Amino acid sequence: MAAHLSYGRVNLNILREAARKELREFLDKCAGSKAIVWDEYLTGPFGLIAQYSLLKEHEVEKMFTLKGGRLPAADVKNIIFFVRPRLELMDIIAENVFSEDKMHSPRDFHILFVPRRSMLCEQRLKEQGVLGSFTNIDEYILDLIPYDGDLLSMESESAFRECYLENDQTSLYHTAKGLMTLQALYGTIPQIYGKGECARHVANMMLRMKREFAGSQNQILPVFDTLLLLDRNVDLLTPLATQLTYEGLIDEIYGITNGYVKLPPEKFAQKKQGETGKDLPTEPKKLQLNSAEELYAEIRDKNFNAVGAALSKKAKIISAAFEERHNAKTVGEIKQFVSQLPHMQAARSSLANHTSIAELIKDITSLLYYNKTSCNSLVSASEAFFDNLTVEQEFMTGVDTDKVNTYIEDCIAQKDPLIKILRLVCMQSVCNNGLKQKVLDYYKREILQTYGYEHMLTLNNLEKTGLLKPQTSSRNNYPTIRKTLKLWMEDANEQNPNDISYVYSGYAPLSIRLTQVLARPGWRSIEEVLKMLPGPHFEERQQLPAGLHKKRQQGENRTTLVFFLGGVTYAEIAALRFLSQMEDSGMEYIIATTKLINGTSWIKSLMDRPESQSP
């Protein structure tokens, strides 16, 4: 079922298999029937590694969500807790174990820490007096999870917040460890480039770890030629902008979590004759999105404006294929046609799904969708989307970024969602290299007055991470960066792109430009710009054992692993895929990140809600 992981340049299925093997080994350690108690956060990421069927094969009979009080009854021999190493979770586990002991069925307890066991947590269990109740305490090193054929994610929600706001580098340690695991499977990566403080830290840890394990030389021919580590705060702008690729828009509007999206069900209702519209499904439609689906792989990275054409082309191909049946005359031909049927039917249902999704998105994005029958709110939704986009593009092109923006003002007055406001204000700040004190204070006051004073802390966080800041020097260097790196392309071709800027209909993501320049002509050509961006840039080489130096075939592409510390957007991924496919790029990219983000989820992770913290 994970075949799509092995189609890419690098067979990421190896990683998945390694992870599955380890999971099986752990499960077999606890002999007999088992129930798993899940830290809810982990179920999504685990779904990418192993389905329930795998667990079932290893005698997992029940699954529960971790919560306080007594464990649900289950006639099993083993209770296994799958948890992140968090103190608060330890307290819950302790509670579970205590209430269990009162009953008389003896069950064995085990803990599996993901991704690493923690002395602190074990200490806490000890203080709670339950440490001795556990037969097995183990760790399941799940750092980088294969997400798609060219994509790895650590699925660590709060990585950006921890690194840039709280100075907690745990996730970076896990990153470094994950990269070591990756190198153990795919060979030492000879070249490491990086930009940013966190990148430097990760590289340092990697080099240190390499020294620590120096004895065990890795004898695998390196699959990756280069590793590029990029701090998210080197490019704060890109995630703030609205992504305009198909996948990006799905994520912006509906949110993709762990490879799944939940969609409003109306458009997916089976239209059968004789059925009235009465029993429309009310459950959201859940779809898995990855390159295993042929059509999706084809259209996910296109600019949304090019998706319609692609879908209708596909529709023609499919109906033509179904028409083939009339040409099938001989028994052999019919047999062949029938053998293709399942595949064709899958293609047809996939087409139907994506046509529905595209319609849903179009309702929201397209200004042209306007007629008397449509209700008013839809009109304003699409208009709002368009206006919002216009303002974003103004900021990105540097129009009036130093003044209070009327659109933002209006949105605040209309009490639009706070996150939308924050995205825009932050964007303006980033594009202006900070806002004038007066402008900044005005925005802040507006936000506090409209959305409540409790957002003081959120604003504070945004300032700490540099997303929002007062202008310190009179020089705004964003225009220089924009011009040097060609961040704005006037004539972005959405249908047949020739530049990565198509993913934002004009704006070329800074992070991807840096990646592109690194491949050719090299960072030396943009030394000045690199100095303007935060954090050091560096290059490290890792010695390969003799005999592992690759002899490159003529025309063979090099492979770069781009690691985004603090998150990456689908549009950025699309841009990198575009670069991989460009014929003359000579480079293929594999993408890794701490978390797949979009502007909304990203800003959300930085918000503080004091009320919700109160006990």
Added chain:
Amino acid sequence: MAFITANWNPLGEAFYRKTELYEMCWNLRDGLRDCLVAAAPYGGPIALLREPHRRSPSSRPQLEIYSASGNSLASFPWKSGPVVQLGWTVNDELLCIQEDGTVLIYDLFGSFKRHFSMGQEVVQSQVLEAKVFHSPYGTGVAIVTGSSRFTLATNIDDLKLRRLPEVPGLQGAPSCWAVLTQDRQTKVLLANGADLFILDNTSCTAVSPPGLSPQVSSIVHMSVSFSYKYLALFTDTGHLWTGSAHLQDKLSEVDTKIRNPPKQMVWCRRPKSQQPSVVLMWDRLLLVAGVCNDIIQFPVEEQCVCVGELDGVRVVSSSRQELLQEVPLVCQEIFKIASMAPGALLLEAHREYEKCSQKADEYLREIKEQSMLGEAVRQCVEAAGHEYDIQTQKTLLRAASFGKCFLTDFSPDSFVATCRELRVLNAVREAGVGLPLTHSQFKQMTVQVLIDRLVYRQFYPLAIEICRYLKTPDYQGVSRVLKHWASCKVQQKDLSDEAIARAVCLKVGDSAGVSYSHIAAKAYECGRTELAIKLLDYEARSGEQVPLLLKMKRSQLALSKAVESGDTDLVYTVVTYLKNEMNRGDFFMTLRNQPVALSLYRQFCKLQEQDTLKDLYNQDDDHQELANYYVTASYREKRLESRLSVLQSAVDEYNKAKNEFAAKATEDEMRLLRFQRKLDDEKGAGLLGLSLQATMEALLALGLHKQAEQLYRDFRVPDKRYWWLKLKSLAEKEEWEELEKFSKSKKSPIGYLPFVEVCMKRHNKHEAKKYVSKVPPEQKVKAHLAVGDLEGAADAAIERRSEAEMGRCLLVAPPPTGC
């Protein structure tokens, strides 16, 4: 070459030979008489305890340890209790099993390591006999006590004593017994007279070997083969019964014609043995009894000890040591007189070649005609491996090398490997080192174990040379040797810390895989803390340094190392440790010097100990964070007064932090809260906790225009936002007159298009139209469209000559009828 077969003795189809390994270096005055002797297999060390039964304090027995070649490793008087049995573990440790059941463990050099007991009850009943055995689980000990009970410990490193069930009718020690490892279980096989029993964990089962002659009245000796597969029983009738250890099959029964029991009885076989045999030893006779009923007899001149090996028997006497083994088939084929085996021919060809005789060619041709040259080379190489004499090895390898020249597609791997391995074997066989390993034994024990053995004997340079020569990966080879060397070095009491640290660093350098923390831990164990700290400095893995540093109470250092490692869990661990060890002031000061640790601790406090968090900020004079802390805290206060007072603290701190904006905003918040409380009290408006905007909205909704107005002024709400608010609120309540009045109160800061749109939202086209005229020209089209006035929109568009806007009108226009 004829002399090679000189010491061959035929036994059935096969030959047996006795090769001298060493002239023993030791000088034993009384030979091996009156000695308790233990010699470990795989060319292991030999331990002697002279006159173990002497108990007077004036003359204690002497315990001596020798290498297999007889080099003295240790010698000391035995001061502990009477010893019943000596034995060696797989790790070259000496086990001394005492009468009272205590087992003392010594290393090769006679230093005491530890001891354990075989059970309390043994102290009373005493150990009668004991055996040390090896199994896949490690080294085990079995004893039989005065009360005829057996106790087993399968692995002395993971001691679990098992007392086996009673044997019916057994008084005192059995006539003979042995330990068996079968089906992953350790059992005892014992004979009581003619009865044979198998004892396992739970039961005692009587068994009878198939085909044992019935007139036997007692089984007096038994022996299990090296692999636990075969069993040999010696009866009082002088018969030797051999069969499988499962007692399912019988191999043979030989009449030795000697009735008194042998002193020792050992299996002598090799993997793929053609003719396995049992070696029996009496005072004057060594008898090899083949399964084929054939026997060989060797006279014995002095007291000997037989050591069973994987592929033969070592016979140790006070003057020499010999290896008795079946001649390997390949050696037989090559060296057997008049052999026509390809290997033999190749050897002959090479000999002629060296003599520059053309006969070489004839021989070679003969082999090649049978296309057996590859086989010939293989035979020579294999045979070389089995030979102990260096000259013979060389001759064979040269012949192989010669033959190889005439082959095109022969893989040289086995040849090269054998050359290398023989070189290593010859080196360790040297009397100075004294590890008489055969090639088969070496293959079985692996290079790693060989290196270990060398390390135990402190032959560090040789071990390193071998690792380098065999290109063993560093972490298995050189690094491991260096680690042992260093651990040994730090125990040298006569050297200063400085000198040792320097020496260790010089040798170990940054060799991959050598753990300095391991060495340091060793130093610390020996009470050399300073040395340990010096050594830890060289450790590359900061993570490894931390636990030891904590143990040595160098917590500050531990903290900085933990931070260096990047492993936040480690940092947390040290921080928690420090928190418990230090007083609060010192603790905070320590954290202050480690920003990473400090921020982690803050995170911890945020989740677990809010109050500590405040203290932390206080101590650092971090007013900004302190203020934020108060803001957060204010939401936890239920009562307004306390909430306000906490907020006041926030204001104070913001002021101290020179954050005017935040101070002002917080003051505003307090003002708003007070205002809301007042109105709630007066009018029951339910405002508390709403944002300013929401408050004004609520006020307008309640018709409290004056109060809303007041907030608008007091909080300097921008006109635009207030107009929007009021506009929406009035439309919501459909107060159209009020709305019109409001629109005329002054020029709208938000223009008039919003008026149109808001009215339309409430579906009031009539009111909406009122405002269309007020809309500025650039929004006219939009306004007209909003009220559905297509014509007006078109007019406006034409007036503005805007193609885009015209287009927009067209889009909305209904399609012409009939289409």
